[in-house]
Amino acid sequence: MSKILKFTQFSVRDLFVAAAPTIALIAGVCLLAYWLVDPAPPRTVRLATGQENSAYEEFGKKYAAALAKHGVKVTLVPSAGSGENLKRLRAGEVDIAFVQSGSTNEEAAEREGLTSLGSLFVEPLWLFLRETKGKPPITQLTQLKGLKINYGPKGAGAPRLFRQVLELNGVEKGEVERFSLANTPATVELLEGRIDGLVFTSAPEAPLIQMLLQTPGIKLFNFNQAEAYARKLPFLTHVVLPQGIVDLGRDIPAEDYNLIAPTATLVARDDLHPALTDLFVQAASSIHSGAGWFSQQGQFPSAKYTEIPVDAEAAKYYKSGPPLLQRYMTFWLANFFDRMWVVVVALGALILPLSKVVPPLYVWRIRSRVYRWYGQLRAVEQAVEDAPEGSRMEVYEAQLQRLNEIEELVNQVSIPLSFADGLYGLRSHIQFVRKRIQFLMGESAPAVDEAVAV
Template sequence: MNRIRKFTNFSVRDLLASAGPTVLAIAAICVAAYLIVDPAPPRKVVLGTGQDNSAYDVFGKKYAAALKGEKIAVTLQPSHGSRENLRLLKEGKVDIAFMQSGTTDEAAVEREGLVSLGSLFIEPVWLFLREAPGKAPLTQLTQLRGMKINIGAKGSGAPRLFRQILDVNGVAATDLQVSQLDNTPATVELLEGRVDGMVFAAAPDDPLIQMLLQTPGIYLFDFTQAEAYTRRLPFLTHVTLPRGIVDLGRDIPARDYHLIAPTATLVAREDLHPALIELYVQAAAKIHGGAGWFSQQGQFPSAKYTEIPVAEEAAKFYKDGPPFLQRYMSFWLANFLDRMWVLVVALGALILPLSKVVPPLYVWRIRSRIYRWYGQLRSVEQALEEVPKDAPPEHRRDVGKVQLARLNDIEDCVNQISVPLSFADDLYGLRSHIQFVRQRILGQSPELQHESTVIAE
């Protein structure tokens, strides 16, 4: 029964041996393409954020959590804000960072090789001032002359932005007593009365802003000329802080406030892997896509409100949504197939001719087991043909005896050959030819007939 099982309709082992070189060649091409054609996205990325407990810091942690789900490790690099983040991007110390619109200009961005991934949320300019007994709240920025104002931490975007705002009002920074403390110590200074006011440029999610909006003795400056500011400084927008938005029950604030606002933008080095840009933009849509104090549902992220050219992959997302494959597959699988599509087309053209090579190789491998014994049969016949016609009968008998034993060994080996049933006719043809050569030996030396019979028995 075991012997019969050797004879099958198909030989998997021979097929694998025949197709093996072709499969290995294709696999080698795939591996080479995977490593060379378009490198895989890195699994680590550095994100420039902001000061502790700032909106940039809070959102940075959300991005890290979102990308961790896709097996991307995000290292958060704290900073003082937009200006420092711009420097870190230029120096290559971060791959991507939060920046405020107006921090730089398009010409400088192109020189430094930076691209925008879109604007994320509105960052109003918050000018908080201490109430002065017996004095009405300030209504013009020109009234700030001589006052102690913290205009934002060094390295943040607020100082540059506020200086631009002062410039359009005809006020020089030297007209004020300026300090540049970090937000937390500046808040302490304001509450203790050691400064008259402080400037933020941050999202309303910032805990310090939430606190100051509800602190007695502290009021928010109302930019009643907000629309004019947007004409003079195009990167600004006019937004309204609605009455009661902080606390409806306590009616905080007690009226609407007009504010001017740049937008927070994700800025990356232009050599950041395209797949990571796509992943960041998708994360941005989940993190910033909801309604907020100053934005409607789906307004952000957006390719608008930024002076920095938007990356091609990000612009495509804002127009068409996420890539087709990533809608139905994991990030890494979709990215692999997206990178390999050129190779798949090339392999399709390569596999077709290779598939025509494998069947003949398979047939040759099976038949070679049989055909190699024909060489042995031919050597037996040549040994018989080399015996001279006038040789003594004893010599002819000795040669025949040797070749007969050799032929018997050949037959034993042939009986052990295992081939698929479709090649059985070749095997039986070989056996009949062995018998033909045996009859030829016996025909030349009839006296060996008895020995052949004894051996067979």
């Protein structure tokens, strides 16, 4: 049975050896295309957040936890706030950041390679003031003249916004004594009475906001002209802090408060991998989609309320939901199949031309097992032709012995049946050379006998 199996219609081993270089070349090109043309998403990303105890910091931790479930490490980069985050994005120091609306414009964002992944939440301008006995409450921003107000540190979003608001009220630079402390130390200074007020732009989830709203002797400024501010500064929204929203039992606050609010936006560099864009937008939908103090269920995240052009992948998500594959499989597996089109293109470009090379290589490899013995036959014939006259019989006998050895080896050659004609042809040619030598030996024998007789 083993001998029969040697003679088959097809040789898998020979096909594999013939096709191996082509397969290796195709695999190499496909891998190169897979990693270079459409590289895998990085497993680390840098997210610029905000100050200690800020809403940006709290939300940054939630994003880190959400992406960690998919094997992506989010490195949180603390900052002074929106302004510093924008600078770090421009410099390439971070990949993604929280940025306040009004910090830039569409033309500048396109020029600097920035895209929006959607607006996340409104972050009102909170102006907390110390109540002073014997003095009437402050109801107009013009009454801030001469007071000590902390605008926030350089790089935060609040100082720039608050200056714009004061200018609309005709309050000149220098008429308010400005401080530039970070939020936490500024809160301490306010509680100790060393400053008269402080400004935040933050979501209400920030711990300092929650604390100050419930601190006796600290009064939140009511922007009664909020609608006018929103008309003057289009990136602002008029929002209302409802009575009792902080604590219904204690009725905190005791009245509705009108506030003006920019929108927090998730901004990324335009070279952020599309797969990471999908992950961040999905995380944003999970973190910010619920109802809040100033938003309805499902209002955020949104492609609206941002002056920065919305990323194409993010816009697709807001319109159609998560990518189809990511609905049914893990992120990395879905990303793998999503990127396989690169391999398909590479295969299509290579398989057709290279597949034409394999059959000739296979045929050559099979036939070479037969053809190489013709060199041995030619050597035998050459030895016979060059035999010296005095020792021809010895040469003929030696070459017959060599032919027998060649024939024995040829009989052990295994080739597919479709190529057996070449093998039988070789064996007939061996027999032909043998008969020729025997014929020559027959002619030489009388001459040898005559020489012996003499």
